[in-house]
Amino acid sequence: MLTPVSYRVFARKYRPQKFEEVIGQEHITRTLQNAIKGSRLAQAYLFVGPRGVGKTSTARILAKALNCLNGPTDNPCGTCDACIEIAEGRSLDVMEIDGASNNSVESIRTLRENAAYAPARGPYKVYLIDEVHMLTTAAFNALLKTLEEPPEHVKFLFATTEAQKVPATILSRCQRFDLRRLTPELIAGHLLYIAKEEKVALDPAAADAIARGADGALRDAESMFDQVIAFCGTTITASDVQMVFGFTPRETVISLTAALLARNTPSALALVRDQAEAGKDLSRLLAELVSLLRDVLIAKAHPATVEQTEEGRLGESISQEKLLVLLDHFGESEGRMRWATDKKLQLDVALIKGVHLLEETSLSDVIDALAALRGGAPLPDRPITKVTASAAVPKPAFIASPKKELPVIEEESNEEAKKEALKKAVKEDENNALAFKAETVPTLFMGDEIAVGPATTEPEEQAASTAAPTSDPWHTVAMLLASESPLKFGWLEDGHFLEIEGDRLIVEFPPSLEAQTQTLFWIQAVKKIEALLSTDLGKKISLECRFSGAEPPAPEPMPEPVPPPRAKPSEKAAPTPASSSSASNPKTPTPEPPPEISAEELEAFKNDPLIKKALEIFKAEILTGEKSPGA
Ligand SMILES: [Zn+2]
Known part of the structure; x- marks a missing residue:
């Protein structure tokens, strides 16, 4: 008995x-x-x-x-x-x-x-x-x-x-x-301790699943553990825990997030349907999706860990800005979900809207695309949205129209070679490099000048900067980056190298430039700068910025753009040297004949959504020279 x-x-x-x-x-x-x-x-x-x-x-x-x-x-x-x-x-x-x-x-x-x-x-x-x-x-x-x-x-x-x-x-x-909410690691550790005391075989993954479900409350975790033992006996796996509490396995949450970030609506909805049919708790699934997106955002802030973790890999294809938008959106959806009678419908709608949000063009997309156009830097790795992509890709061919007949791919494939050559040239001879840069970087807006205030480099400043001594390690790097992307890095040239103290290279900037370090670009930029400096100086260098320097004099008003001479039709048809060939002989750049732009082309250019957006962002307007066809 x-x-x-x-x-x-x-x-x-x-x-x-x-x-x-x-x-x-x-x-x-x-x-x-x-x-x-x-x-x-x-x-x-x-x-x-x-x-x-x-x-x-x-x-x-x-x-x-x-x-x-x-x-x-x-x-x-x-x-x-x-x-x-x-x-x-x-x-x-x-x-x-x-x-x-x-x-x-x-x-x-x-x-x-x-x-x-x-x-x-x-x-x-x-x-x-x-x-x-x-x-x-x-x-x-x-x-x-x-x-x-x-x-x-x-x-x-x-x-x-x-x-x-x-x-x-x-x-x-x-x-x-x-008192603090407990971390899942602490709770899981405590559950494993209890399991050992009670002689229960608890899989660490199962302990982790309970710990995540308990949401920081140790007592809840202990009660859940009791319940699982009552159901499964003394051997407990992660799938037991998921079955008892209707949790979604972490792999499924990762697949759902991956489908969302890849804008694969059908596969995201199919995943939700499977989970709903298996009787899973969809509110919790949404909560886990939000939690994973948050982890991805955090992983992006620590790029060193990007390669090693699932979160890091998920974050490779999305910007921080988009992640914040998504977190905001799904956070709101969580609130609605609580009161919804049809939770699957709510989750479906939330996912579809999430994909829509991903497809909207963001400000940083526009700036990246513009920087790519203006500085000749490659387009960003992450997939840019439909609007930006369709507008941006053909642009270099149109703007640098001497090479209009050449396929766009060829120009892009030259990109790496150009940059390598540029970097080498900067080190060897700064004056040559400048001439080279002026020649190779595709001229934006031929004939027309776009008034882009702070990022435009004055010719006088360029001349002054060449006078800096070559022993200044900062100047070389700043100039290289500024030539790569004037919009992002043009301001670096206003920094003055102070000294190298141990492994710290100290650069002084005018105080007004401090705001530049508050941008999303800056964390990535510092890594890039430090890598370049470390290579140049042959040791590990960390960058220290001081904002105590004198303010630079106000720039001179922009000179009137010189209208390009009209090209003869025969010149236009003549083959032009590929830009990589001029890299081998930077001292004697061949002037390329400026293109002829028809009124229709100019009109199409002005109506381009990217250009319109750029004008809006920079509060700029298109100025045309006297003889320009559009004037
Ligand atoms: Zn006592």
Whole structure:
């Protein structure tokens, strides 16, 4: 015959009994232990935090520490009568009150009357009020009287999940401790510890799945673990956990995110349908999608880890800006999902809208595409949106129209060779490099001049910068980058090399340029700059920018653009040398005949959505020379 065995759930069995056993709240337990050791105890303590992170447990341990027969001690023995009584909740000196059910003013009045009497055994009378924010206003006022002038032997320990509902008059009389939500790693580690104690074979992936599902609450994780054991017995795998709680496997969440980022709507919707048919919790799936997108965003901020993690790989094809837009969108969808009756419909709609958001052109797409056009740098690796891509790709062929008949691919394939040659030339001879640069970089907007204020480099400045000594390692790199992408890096040329201190290269900028380092480009740019500097100087270099230099003089007004001479039809048809051939002989650049632009072409150019957007962004307008066909 079966005899009833008293079974204690894990949350109670593994409740911490000492400060050292409280998980993930060292900042609080250490402070309390030091306060006890130094006899600097406050009259009232308030423990704030989400459910299941150890508020009441910590308060109970503090009560034991105060009243332990070997105490007050920072390390209650747990074996004396006082400790055992407190642990079992039958101590006469430690009163536990549930604020939710004893919230009336009468309960607090009784408390006040009892507080006047001396403790029965220990040195302190401890009142532990859980969910203290549930007290009524009258009860708070009654409590305040005692808090203002408490008897020496009384200590108040309050716990709450909603500190903002506790009146300021109470808060100001308490020492407040904020307990942290636990990380999935800490929770999983604790579950594996319990599994070992209980002789349960818990797969680490299963522990991880429970930990993620518990959302930072250790008690929830312990209860879930209990439930899985009841269902599966003593061998537990990740798929058991997913089956019991309707969690979606992480691989599925990754596939869904990948489909979304690849704008593959059909495959994303198919994944959702499969999950819905398998009876999975779609709200949680959306929550996991948001959490993964957040991880991708964080991985992007630490490019060093990009190669190693799944999040990093997912982030390769998307900009930070787009990720922020997506997070915003799916965050809102989560709120709607909570009240939706048809959750699958909500999730489908959210995913379709997410794909639409990805296809919209963003500001940084436009700037990247413009920079690519103007500086001859390659187009960004990430897939640019339909609008930008269709507008940007044919542009170099149109603008640098002497090579109009050549296929675009050829120009792009020369890109790497050009840059390599440029980099080499900069090192060998700066003057030559400048002449070379002026010749090879495709001229934007032939005949017409677009007024792009800060990024335009004045001829005088160019001449001045060539006078800088070649021993200045900064100047070389700044010029190389500025020639690659004037829009992004033109301002670097205003920096002055100060010195190299150990492995730090210090550059001084005018203070007005500090804003340039607040952009999304800057993190990537610093890496690029440091890599170039390290190669040049043959050791690892880190860049330090100081914004203390003198402001540069205001630039001269832009000179009137010289209208290009009209090209004869025979010249236009004549073959022009490929740009790579001129790289071999930078000292004698062959002037290329300017192109002839018909009125229709100019009109099409002006109506190009990319150009329109650029004009809008830079508040610019197209100026035409006297003899230009469009004027
Ligand atoms: Zn004790």
